[in-house]
Amino acid sequence: MGVRALTGRAFSRIIRRLDYSSPVAQVAAATNKQHDTEDSSRRPSAKALGCLGAGVAGLIGLIGVAYADEAEHGLPAPHYPWPHNGVLSSYDHASIRRGHQVYQQVCAACHSMSFVAFRDLIGVAYTEDEVKAIAAEIEVEDGPNDEGEMYMRPGKPSDHFPSPYSNEQAARFANGGAYPPDLSLITKARHNGQNYVFALLTGYRDPPAGVSVREGLHYNPYFPGGAIAMPKMLVDGAVEYEDEVPATESQMAKDVVTFLSWAAEPEMEERKLMGFKVMFVLSLALLQAGYYKRWKWASIKSRRVIVDVVN
């Protein structure tokens, strides 16, 4: 009874705000006025019931969405406190250096990073001489010489990171039909990329009871579908760091994700700096614009308007 009274009164208020000249509104207002004065039997109109029913049905529908999410999108990754998370926070460049080492020694066997060049690391993780030394370790096929033959030469800083496979088909064939994606932009190419990659790398575990994963795949709850072709690659001590930081699984995962974040967004530090300066200047401009507007409008806002109409 109380709920019906509430909907009836609220509905009548809504009706009154409508255009009074419309006949429907007038009739509804007339009938509702009668209901307001009488406190006894009050029937909610069909419209009110319909609106209520639609709302309840919508709410019920929303519940189903949440359950479908995990099977389709994988377990949502937690939000880790990355050192570069703040408004004015830069990358941890020592971490980028270690992450590159992890990529080179662990991931580069299967994953390419063909959009990153060696020279991009100069001034970020290595000096120019170091980058030249690193690049010279690889061999690159170069264009025809004077005799028209292709030849191999040691790498230069302008070369891009070498790909482990020559094309996608070779990659699929070597990995049981699954293609190890290029990692140049992976943290931007996946939803919540940085947290997702870290959770994925450290998230390998035994499947829960009743869940079986076929031969060749591995269980990882963060991967959409739960079965990923990549085996667990990061184990404690897989890599030896130059700066004697202990190479635990989570340390390596953190470093490699920092490196991948830098590879996907090398402009982040400049972007944050510029954003801070721009927002600061714009906020000053906002104050100036607000003052100017109020100043110009002062004469209009403080005038006296006399409306002398005869009805």
Place this chain on the structure above:
Amino acid sequence: MCVCVCVCVCVPEREREREREGSRRRRQRARHTGTPAQQTDMDAPKRIKPGALYAAYRLLTRRNSVYVSFIIVGALVGEKVLDSATNKLWLYNNQGKMYEDISVLGMKATGEE
């Protein structure tokens, strides 16, 4: 100069008129009565007390050339100040994370070779 200069770069005509009126009346009054004119007289368009801000406003908007020069020089100087202040804040906030702080810089070139 990446600062966006988005103010009116010409002293509006109405402002100029007010300035001229105000200064003309002050000169007349000074001539007649011999007393220095008060700025809180009826010819002042605003009823604010004269302060440093108001004096600066008067100083800068008398001539359009002064106004424009102030804007340009102000933008250049302001940009330098803002840049250096932001960079100091950035360096303070990111101690230990910068490229220069890498402890093993240079090891790869000498160690590997």
